[in-house]
Amino acid sequence: MNTAAQTRFDNLHIDNNIILYMEDVSVSFDGFKAINKLNLYIDRGELRCIIGPNGAGKSTMMDIITGKTRPDEGTVFLGRDHNLLQMSEAEIARAGIGRKFQKPTVFESLSVYDNLSLAIAGSKSVFGAYFGKWRKLTGEQDDFLDSVLDTIGLTHTRARMAGFLSHGQKQWLEIGMLLMQKPQLLLVDEPVAGMTHGEIERTAELLTGLAGQQAVVVVEHDMEFVRKIARQVTVLHQGSVLAEGTLAQVQADRQVIEVYLGGGH
Template sequence: MSPDLLEQGGERLRAASGPGYGRVVLPGQLDLAHGRILYLEDVHVSFDGFRAINGLSIDISPGELRCIIGPNGAGKTTMMDIITGKTRPDRGTVFFGGTIDLLRHSEAQIAQLGIGRKFQRPTVFEALSVYENLELALQGSRALSASLWGVLSGEQRDRLAEVLMLIRLQDQMTRAAGLLSHGQKQWLEIGMLLVQDPKLLLLDEPVAGMTDQETERTAELILTLKGRHSIVVVEHDMGFVDRIAEKVTVLAEGSVLAEGSLAQVQADERVIEVYLGR
C-alpha cells in the first residue's frame, strides 16, 4: 500500500473473500458500492432434522424499508437470528455491505458493526427512567454505574433529546420505564437502538399487542426513520404492513415464496394458499 493511501486513510482492510473481494475500505466503513447493505445467499439451517431455513436468498438496499411476512414457522425469526449471529447456518453466505462477512463475527461484534435488533417483547430496564435507559444504551460499552453517573457531552445530550422527540417520549423522560404502556416500552426500545446510530434496524413484530392508536404512531415513527436507516420489519399485522411497506418479502418453509409490493404478493396464489387464505 502506498504512503499516500496510508496518510489519507490510515490502515485499510481488504475482504478475504465474498462479494467485493479486493475492494479497499476504511476500517469501520461500510462498503455499499454494490448497492446492498445486507445480502444472504443460499442459506440453510436445520434443527434436529427440521429445515428452518432452506436455501434462503435475500438482499436489502441501503436506506430501504423491507417488510417480511409469512406463516408461523416460515423462518422469519431464525433469519434475524442468523443476521445477528445468534444462530450459525449450516451453509450459505451472509454479508453486511460488500466486505463484512457476518458469519465470521460474534453477536457483540455484529451489534458494534451497526446492526440493531428489537425483539418481539420489549426489553427495557423497568426500574430506570426513560432517559436513563437511553443514556445507558448510548454508553453501552461502559459499566452500568459509570454510564449512569458519567457526564454526557453536549453532542450526546443533543442526540438523546433528538431521539426522545422521535419516539415521542420527551414528556415521559423522568418516568420509570416500568410504568409505561406496552406501546411506549416498544418505542423506548427502538429509541435505545437509535441512540447507537445503527446502519441496519431489525424490528421483530414491533406492533404486536399495541392499540390501534399505538400502531399508527409506530407506523409514523418507522416512516420517519426510513432513509436514515435501512430497516427490516417482520410483522403479521397486514394493515400495518400496508401502511409502511414499499417492498414485501414472503417467507414460507424457510425460503422466499414471493416478493413485490403488498398488492402483488396478496394476489399471488401461492401466498394466498399458504398464508393469507381465501
C-alpha cells in the same frame, strides 16, 4: 468468503447500495430445514416487511443475521466489509445491526432519559448505570439523545420511570435505545402486538420515518399494520423466499394466496 462467493458478491453489488446480503443460506435443526437456500438483499435506508406463516423461518432468519444461529451454509454480509458469519453477536451489534424483539426490554427502574443514556455504544456499563457512576454525556451526545426522544415521541416523558410507561411507549423507548447506537440496519419483530389503535398508528409513523436514515426490516403478522407501512414485502415459506414485491403484487401472487393469505389468514 471463498473466491467464487466473493466474485458473486462483487458482481452483484458493485454499486454498494446493499446493506444486507444473504445468499444460499440454509440451516437445519434435527433434520428439519428451517432455512432453505434463502436469498435476501436489503438496500441501504430501505423499509422491508417480512411476512409468512408460522414456521416460515422468519425468526431463524433474524437469528442468523444477528449471530445467534450459525447457518450450515451460505453467505451473510453487512455492507461490503462485514462477514457476519465470522463475527460474534457482540461484534455484529457493534458493526451496526440492532434487533428489537416482540416483548420490550427496558430498565424499568430507570428514567426514559437514563435508559437512552445507557444505550450509547461504549459509554458505560450496565453495572455503572444502576449505581449512577456513568460519565456525563457530552453536549453532542445530549443533543443526539434529545433528537431521539423527539423521534420516538417521548420528549415529555424523559424524566418518567420506564416502568410507568404504557406498553406502546416501552416499545418506542426500546427502539430509541437501538437508535442511540446509530445502527445501519434495524430488525423489528412484531412491533404492534398488544398495542392500542392509537399506538399502532404512531408506530407506523415512527417506522416509516426511520426508513432512509437506516434500513428497517419489520417482521409482522398483522396485515393491517403491514398495509400501513409496506413499501417492499418479502414472503417467506418453508425457509426460502416465496415472493417479493409491493404489497399489491404479493397479494395477487397465486402461491402466496394458497400458502399464506388464503384459508382465512
